Amino acid sequence: MRFGFTEEQEMIREMAVRFVEREVARNAGSLDEEEKFNRPLFDRMAELGFTGLPWPESDGGSGGGFLSFIMTLEEIARVSASIGVVLWAHVYLSMWPIYRFGHEELKQLYIRKMIEGQLLGAGVLPQLMGERRSTLHKGVIAKVEGNRYVLEGLEKYVVGADNADVNVIYAEMFSDNSRKPKRYSAFLVEKGTPGLHILPVRRKLGLRSTGMAHLKFEHCLIGKEQRIGDEGQGEEIARQTSSSVRYGLAAIAAGIARGAADLALAYAKVRTQFGKPIGKHQSIAFSLADMDTAADASILLAYQSAWREDQGLEDSNRSMMALSYASDAAVNSAISAVQIFGAYGYTKDFPVERFLRDAKTIQLIKGLDKARR
Template sequence: MHLTEEHIMMRKMVRDFARKEVAPMVEIMEQTDEFPSRLIKKMGAAGLMGIPVPEAYGGAGADTVSYIMAIHEISKISAAVGVILSVHTSVGTNPILHFGTEAQKQTYIPKLAAGEYVGAFALTEPQSGSDAGSLKTTAVRKGGSYILNGSKVFITNGGAADLYLTFALTDPEKGRKGISAFIVEKNTPGFHIGKKEKKLGLLGSNTVELRFEHAEIPVENRLGEEGEGFSIAMKNLDVGRIGIAAQALGIIEAALGCSVEYAKNRTQFGRPIASNQAVSFKLSEMAVNAEAAKLLVYHAADLYQRGLPCGKEASMAKQFASDAAMKAATEAVQIHGGYGYMKDYPAERLFRDAKVTQIYEGTNEIQRLIISKYLLQ
């Protein structure tokens, strides 16, 4: 994997920022489960909330590899902050950047890139998870507006976000081809933030329910044409999956790092436990999986950056990296023994954070289905 001088500089900047600004917030987020609003403002000031956004819209103007690198490096310190960044950029900002009108771009992208606004993506519903095309939320045209009714669940950044890219049926009889996309601002009358979920991991990253009760959205806030919503959602899931793969990669490397450190310093039977083959082999496998995941993640990011098809590669990266993250975190707990089960050590948090990477942005069962379809088409 070849990194340019710009990539190396970006990596150093993000690593320094993560150690200085993100690391002190980890324990606070674990204790309070509060969204780190002040940290997000600092990330915006550092240019991290708009890395792949062109400079003309207030972004850093960097490439996709730089953006994925930022998620990777931040997730080594906090997977929760990593997913906040990933959702905000991949599916909260990118759809407007790629499918929005010039007026929409001028209105929203500079604020998103600066971290003044946080973005969210509202697709999943109580009865439509993996089968996203079966959503029930409706949008009925009424003069110069659409009236939205329905609900969404498991919305990352919900409650803290300033705008929500929301998908609803404008023509229920057309199924997926009747889905349209809308930019919904947080203070829209009839739009309500529902229950905040109590999660196993990623504490500090909000996950909420949304309710639309005759919420009136101006026609000019429709993203794309009527019926293009499902296509818009799917086209942005590739980079979304690469982002979650990068988050998982960060978890793998964090698990490996803390495990190596503990194994070298923990003494039993008069010698470090790292000298035991049962432990050293675990470390070896974690290291191999970390390198393999890294190659898959950055290969997919490079394809996306160059505008080449990457659906299969994005699914491969997401599936492999997330499975490897769960395995690495499990082994980290095992290597730490009883201490791995305690909140005083990072292995416990990594274990809780890793599991969801196998579930969101498309379950790993869905990823295997996608990969197999590419192979058999």
């Protein structure tokens, strides 16, 4: 088996590294502290072509594929998971269902603008549940009214919704017959639509600069042209979206694990105790080795899932394994980094405490727990 990256992919990675070092690193801590989203950073990512990596050139993308895209996510998350998650939500939670299931007019209207960064997308995260349970839950109800839909209800903790121009949501179709099976549909709702209220979520544990918000719908009227796919197809759209969502989020977690491992190693080389760098002490060396191994294993699982999508091979089990392993690895590596930094790791003067908070948030997103294993 030939395993390696193309010259183009390596160039994309180098571009992402330069972007992170020059434009993300200097503000990552302050944006987290102030819970601010930096729209110019997103605009810059679009300018560099990151938002267009997975999509074909015929649709305005660069045709780099999903593997190239998650390589970029990984590099961004090594410094700022929040910025990485904004890009992840834009591509996977918003663009992916529109591109895969939207009718041609909807794609023509939104996809190119989202690739170019004119529009920032966000979306509801389908619950990452086992196969025996629905991937959706009752939050928003959609009722047909003439040639429009009326949306009512509340969707909580939508990543990026506070700043997004468009949101992809899933709603249960209203029915007078309680015995009929529940049906769901997917919709694209623009910011500023009458009846849509965006309620920012503040004082969060982690991913503080992603612009998370609740979406409240009160007699929100949207046209049928805003529906993604067929009426009642929301369950299938959510299921297929979830597979890509998982490995994309796994790449974010792997980036956190790698960032924590790199910072811990650098600190262990300069911090001395008992006359030698602490990295020379066996217990610290073992921790560093475990962190390095976990980071590599995490991203390799994500790479495999992304590669399979590029080959047209859907594999929800592998993407679930990638997220399950990578999210645990990120938390464990961040904890180890805090321990290696000692008292410094406890302060906001060093980013390892932020890595720990972000890693734990990813682990908690939509029920990532032992029951799902």
